[in-house]
Amino acid sequence: MASRGPALPRITDVAALAGVSTSTASKALNDTGQLREETRERVRRAAEQLGFTPDSRGRALSSGRSFTVGLITTDSSGRFSIPIMLGAEDALSAGEMALVLCDTRDDPLREQHYLRSLVSRRVDGIIVTGRRTEPRAPIDVPIPVIYAFSPSTDPTDSSVVVDDHGGAASTVRHLLSLGRQRIAHVTGPESHQTARDRAAATIETAGDALAGEPMHGEWSERWGRHAVDVLLRTTPDLDAISCGSDQIARGVCDRLRELGRSVPDDIAVTGYDNWSVMALSSRPPLTTVDLELEELGRRTANLLLDAIAGSPHPGLLEMPTRLVTRESTLGT
Amino acid sequence: MASRGPALPRITDVAALAGVSTSTASKALNDTGQLREETRERVRRAAEQLGFTPDSRGRALSSGRSFTVGLITTDSSGRFSIPIMLGAEDALSAGEMALVLCDTRDDPLREQHYLRSLVSRRVDGIIVTGRRTEPRAPIDVPIPVIYAFSPSTDPTDSSVVVDDHGGAASTVRHLLSLGRQRIAHVTGPESHQTARDRAAATIETAGDALAGEPMHGEWSERWGRHAVDVLLRTTPDLDAISCGSDQIARGVCDRLRELGRSVPDDIAVTGYDNWSVMALSSRPPLTTVDLELEELGRRTANLLLDAIAGSPHPGLLEMPTRLVTRESTLGT
DNA sequence: GAAAATCCGGAACACGTTTTCCTGATTGAA
DNA sequence: TTCAATCAGGAAAACGTGTTCCGGATTTTC
Numbered sequence: 001m002a003s004r005g006p007a008l009p010r011i012t013d014v015a016a017l018a019g020v021s022t023s024t025a026s027k028a029l030n031d032t033g034q035l036r037e038e039t040r041e042r043v044r045r046a047a048e049q050l051g052f053t054p055d056s057r058g059r060a061l062s063s064g065r066s067f068t069v070g071l072i073t074t075d076s077s078g079r080f081s082i083p084i085m086l087g088a089e090d091a092l093s094a095g096e097m098a099l100v101l102c103d104t105r106d107d108p109l110r111e112q113h114y115l116r117s118l119v120s121r122r123v124d125g126i127i128v129t130g131r132r133t134e135p136r137a138p139i140d141v142p143i144p145v146i147y148a149f150s151p152s153t154d155p156t157d158s159s160v161v162v163d164d165h166g167g168a169a170s171t172v173r174h175l176l177s178l179g180r181q182r183i184a185h186v187t188g189p190e191s192h193q194t195a196r197d198r199a200a201a202t203i204e205t206a207g208d209a210l211a212g213e214p215m216h217g218e219w220s221e222r223w224g225r226h227a228v229d230v231l232l233r234t235t236p237d238l239d240a241i242s243c244g245s246d247q248i249a250r251g252v253c254d255r256l257r258e259l260g261r262s263v264p265d266d267i268a269v270t271g272y273d274n275w276s277v278m279a280l281s282s283r284p285p286l287t288t289v290d291l292e293l294e295e296l297g298r299r300t301a302n303l304l305l306d307a308i309a310g311s312p313h314p315g316l317l318e319m320p321t322r323l324v325t326r327e328s329t330l331g332t
Numbered sequence: 333m334a335s336r337g338p339a340l341p342r343i344t345d346v347a348a349l350a351g352v353s354t355s356t357a358s359k360a361l362n363d364t365g366q367l368r369e370e371t372r373e374r375v376r377r378a379a380e381q382l383g384f385t386p387d388s389r390g391r392a393l394s395s396g397r398s399f400t401v402g403l404i405t406t407d408s409s410g411r412f413s414i415p416i417m418l419g420a421e422d423a424l425s426a427g428e429m430a431l432v433l434c435d436t437r438d439d440p441l442r443e444q445h446y447l448r449s450l451v452s453r454r455v456d457g458i459i460v461t462g463r464r465t466e467p468r469a470p471i472d473v474p475i476p477v478i479y480a481f482s483p484s485t486d487p488t489d490s491s492v493v494v495d496d497h498g499g500a501a502s503t504v505r506h507l508l509s510l511g512r513q514r515i516a517h518v519t520g521p522e523s524h525q526t527a528r529d530r531a532a533a534t535i536e537t538a539g540d541a542l543a544g545e546p547m548h549g550e551w552s553e554r555w556g557r558h559a560v561d562v563l564l565r566t567t568p569d570l571d572a573i574s575c576g577s578d579q580i581a582r583g584v585c586d587r588l589r590e591l592g593r594s595v596p597d598d599i600a601v602t603g604y605d606n607w608s609v610m611a612l613s614s615r616p617p618l619t620t621v622d623l624e625l626e627e628l629g630r631r632t633a634n635l636l637l638d639a640i641a642g643s644p645h646p647g648l649l650e651m652p653t654r655l656v657t658r659e660s661t662l663g664t
Numbered sequence: 665g666a667a668a669a670t671c672c673g674g675a676a677c678a679c680g681t682t683t684t685c686c687t688g689a690t691t692g693a694a
Numbered sequence: 695t696t697c698a699a700t701c702a703g704g705a706a707a708a709c710g711t712g713t714t715c716c717g718g719a720t721t722t723t724c
Binding site: 352353354355356359365366367368371390392393394395396 | 700702704705706708709711
């Protein structure tokens with residue numbers, strides 16, 4: 001009942017078939033030790049014939065490593081964690097490392113549970129990620145840890161984050177380069193650090209071209225639509241709106257179109273996040289900032305691999321964003 | 333260099349501290365064997381004091397199991413695989429099982445690579461999932477496998493899928509119960525089985541109330557908008573549009589509003605998928621079908637646990653969907 | 665032809681846990 | 695008091711691999 005089908009062959013089976021000892025078989029398959037090439041080849045053929053796949057549990061035990069890293073995410077349903085996850089998984093799988101997924105659902109109890117589980121599995125390292133850019137409390141484990149997206153509050157930990165300041169600045173510079181002179185900023189709640197950071201960068205970069213104060217609201221199309229109504233009343237000579245998210249930008253575009261304003265001829269609009277379903281379905285499609293989260297995930301994984309190998313890179317690493325230009329600023 | 337910080341305590345350390353042998357310590361911590369309660373307690377305290385966490389690699393080796401299952405997804409970036417993944421992870425973590433993530437990116441080579449890796453890790457089972465409802469070729473491994481969302485072409489394999497027929501039928505019955513009598517169906521490409529299935533169910537359920545043939549196009553808002561133009565020309569007395577996805581439905585609503593038709597007073601609209609960003613941002617919010625994918629993932633995981641325990645459930649399991657009613661059919 | 669160097673492969677152990685078997689001690693019954 | 699039955703815990707093996715050490719065989723050198 002325990003095993004259906006024939007048991008998987010062990011290295012001793014390979015050794016027996018090749019007529020050598022297990023240690024010789026091990027050396028042959030791992031290209032270590034001193035063996036005649038002919039012996040190596042014989043063992044390889046035996047392994048091939050038996051369909052031998054080494055049991056990594058044995059290897060893990062003897063090597064002291066598990067070739068596994070844990071990914072703790074506070075909400076993987078969020079659209080930020082997922083690309084990070086995939087990027088990390090991509091980078092790790094190249095190094096024959098596996099990634100075990102732990103979704104805490106923002107529950108500290110679950111987080112504790114998962115940490116124990118990961119330590120018990122003797123994972124070689126842990127990636128911690130979240131859905132907000134606010135720093136989070138570090139986790140306490142005797143294993144290398146890298147924080148992605150949400151940095152650790154401890155600056156001596158290794159964290160990889162998005163350069164939100166640079167991203168927001170790039171949209172504003174783009175608008176300025178197009179000759180826009182009255183730029184409004186519509187973004188998310190002031191309680192979100194990312195909204196504050198982007199607003200600050202916008203103010204700093206726009207200078208005199210900034211129209212009024214940044215407008216904080218919710219991350220929704222509805223807020224974008226509402227903000228347009230307010231803006232057109234208070235700032236009639238507006239010629240650009242830089243939005244804190246693609247969702248807001250889409251709402252902005254919809255409302256502008258309903259009111260007969262042309263985007264981008266009358267008013268150029270920029271989004272943020274390059275969330276394809278929003279940015280591409282918007283009318284017109286949005287110029288926006290791609291967070292390059294998959295690359296961030298890859299980078300995080302590689303940093304973790306370094307740390308596992310004994311060369312940690314403590315501190316904060318800010319990853320560059322990429323400006324994606326589309327019709328909402330360029331026209332057709 | 334290999335280990336920073338003090339090495340993690342082993343069970344021999346616990347045993348030494350408690351003044352017993354390792355086998356006794358093991359029995360004490362696992363509540364097996366015959367030991368005095370006082371001895372058990374002494375061992376437990378020693379473990380506590382040392383912060384002992386058993387090394388699951390050793391346990392895995394000795395038990396013959398790895399307490400790990402693999403999840404192979406052809407694209408986890410798709411929004412279907414993710415809830416399934418989370419549901420599975422949730423169900424597995426309750427049983428102290430870990431889930432290792434493998435994203436093949438639809439590349440057969442990568443899939444082979446991952447399969448070897450999972451077999452090498454001696455995972456206790458594998459979940460295979462995809463982004464389409466088309467059956468897929470089974471994988472060949474000597475380990476229990478369950479297919480989720482994309483069933484296996486081999487009917488003797490275990491597969492868990494969405495009841496697309498029932499889901500589509502439920503929207504049509506809902507429209508009929510509201511007294512709608514001329515129902516059009518706008519859906520995705522005919523090359524997609526899910527579009528064909530939903531169309532067939534719609535035809536069957538709507539009967540005489542069906543207006544024209546199902547209209548196949550792409551899964552986009554643009555197609556939804558375009559379909560409205562066609563429909564209003566060919567079928568002026570239309571009073572309901574059942575869409576094959578929330579994205580299409582959103583396009584439909586947008587276009588109807590632009591043309592001055594009231595949803596749902598003039599024409600009721602239903603979506604499919606309950607993709608919140610579409611269904612809730614639509615004006616009005618969409619009545620739609622929730623695929624309950626997280627529950628599907630949980631169910632898949634539990635079936636896999638059964639199979640691992642020696643009680644497989646071969647065949648196809650269709651999971652029920654849930655109709656979510658909102659303003660696009662009910663009004664305010 | 666003897667001594668040294670080199671090459672090849674095997675025996676043994678380590679990794680950390682669980683489990684099986686076994687022994688000595690205690691208890692109960694006759 | 696003796697024998698059997700139960701209890702408490704230890705010794706050893708098992709899981710599958712990698713690695714260290716060591717001895718025998720072959721080749722090289724003088």
